[in-house]
Amino acid sequence: MTTEETPHTTEPTRPTSPTGLSRHVQRLLARLRAFDARRPWAWDTTVTLLWTTAALVDASGGWRNIARDPTVPVWLVVTLSLAFALPLYWRRRHPMAVLAVMACAAMVSDVSGAFLQAGYLQMIPLFHLALTRPPLALVWALALILPPLVTGAVRHPQESWDQRVVPTLWAYALVALLGIAVRSRKDYTAGLVDRARRLEIERDQEVRLAAAAERTRIAREMHDIIGHNLSVITGLADGGRYAATKNPERAAQALDAIGTTSREALGELRRLLGVLRDDEAEAARAPQPTLADLNTLITGVRKAGLPVRFDVHDEPTAQPLLAGAQLTVYRVVQEALTNTLKHAGAGAQARVLLTFTPKDVRVEITDTGKAAAGLDQGQGQGQGLTGMRERAALYDGTLETGPLPTGGWRVMLRLPREDSPS
Structure with a gap:
């Protein structure tokens, strides 16, 4: 006679609930x-x-x-x-x-x-x-x-003396070892608590520092975007107003340029603000400007009424710059030309000289307008200069600004290459 065996299934063991007897005992002891x-x-x-x-x-x-x-x-x-x-x-x-x-x-x-x-x-x-x-x-x-x-x-x-002395001393020794063990455990726990507290404080400090650094970066980006584009729009509007009475066609071109510049500025702001939104799952992220965009930047400044000469001296042995360093050069040129538009006055001209060497890259922006003394002391529009210096410092670079002996203003940026000593 054959018997069928019923397959035996073992249910997985469930983890012990943390709300059991041990938890109540711990609460009571606490x-x-x-x-x-x-x-x-x-x-x-x-x-x-x-x-x-x-x-x-x-x-x-x-x-x-x-x-x-x-x-x-x-x-x-x-x-x-x-x-x-x-x-x-x-x-x-x-x-x-x-x-x-x-x-x-x-x-x-x-x-x-x-x-x-x-x-x-x-x-x-x-x-x-x-x-x-x-x-x-x-x-x-x-x-x-x-x-x-x-x-x-x-x-x-x-009885023999060791039967009286030795067992008692062993008992006392065990009690002393128990006290030492409890003390070590308490010290270890206190050390963990202190370490956790210090780590929490350091984490909060790092969060605050990161938030402050991010706010500074965002403020610098918005200053560069809004300040430059508004300066270009202002220059185009002034030129269009003068051209409206004499050359309506030039006035229409100025209005078209104003519309184009405004749309570009709004697009950049939307991308920047889109990244900041917490509920934006896939914010639009466009590449940051590079040295290849300098021609477009200078063309826009020329349309605003500022003659700009752009020269590049490139040595064959010079290696290409990192993307972050290229952004720094772009923003410094942008801010310097924006300040020229604002403060140089009528009839001013500007020059941008970009020089590449195996050790560093240098960009010099000069203009022939009147020097704005307030910029040198950090007054008025001096926040732009602060932003330029911060950008240069990120790449161990230096920024020199000041009036020229012959009149005008000079901005000199030097960024060492990554493989060259500081």
Whole structure:
């Protein structure tokens, strides 16, 4: 006869819920620790009364079961029991003094032959010594604990002395090691908490610094975009107004250029603001301007009415610039020509000289207009100069600005190449 076996399936073991008994126990212990921190006297009084009661119960007659001399007076036994138990109230604040008092009581107990079990209460202040005091304190604790043990073993040699001394010392050593372990655990936990707190502070500081740097970068980009395009539009509008009475065709061209420049500025602003929106899943991201866009930039400035001469000196051994450095050169030229449009006055001319060498790239922008003194001191339009200096500093570059001896203004940017020393 054949029997069919039913396949046995084992259900996966579910993880233990974090809201079980252990969590309630941890909460209870946390509440007890918090209560003890607020009212330490309550816990000290409770522990002292508990052990005092136990010591007095033993003093009522149980001490004779292990005593070497059962004829010790009862009043002495009671006194020694109280000497062992009552000092526990100060065990956390003065553990060494409490242990010294207990050691004196232990000496009397062992010499008299009572050998009270309350003497083992010395383990409690010993634990607090290991928990809160330097390691040297344990050496002094041994000097207090050892003499009563040796004296009792020598005075009442009913058994070999090592059977009395060695096991007790091992017990005390285990208590001291327990205190050291708890102390190490507390120090480790406190170190983790302190490290987490410092990491949280550093994270908040990094977030604030990153936000400030991003705000500065955005402000610099918007200043370059809006400032330049508005300056070009202003120049075109002024030119179109003068041309409207004499040459309507030139006025129409100026209006077309104004429309084109405005649309380009709006497009750049939309892309910039689109990246900043949190709800924009796929913001439009266009490539940043490069050196190849300088001709377009200068053409727009020329349409605004500023004659610009653009020269490039390129050595064959010079390597191409990084994209970020090219953006820096573009923005510096843009800002310098914008300042010329604003401040150079009528009849001014500008020149852009771009020089490539194996060690660096240099761009010099000069104009023949009147020097705007406020720019040099950071007044008025000086924020543009600050932005240029910040861009240059990102690539370990230098920016020099100032009036020319023959009149006009000069902006000189130098960017070292990545493979050349600073």
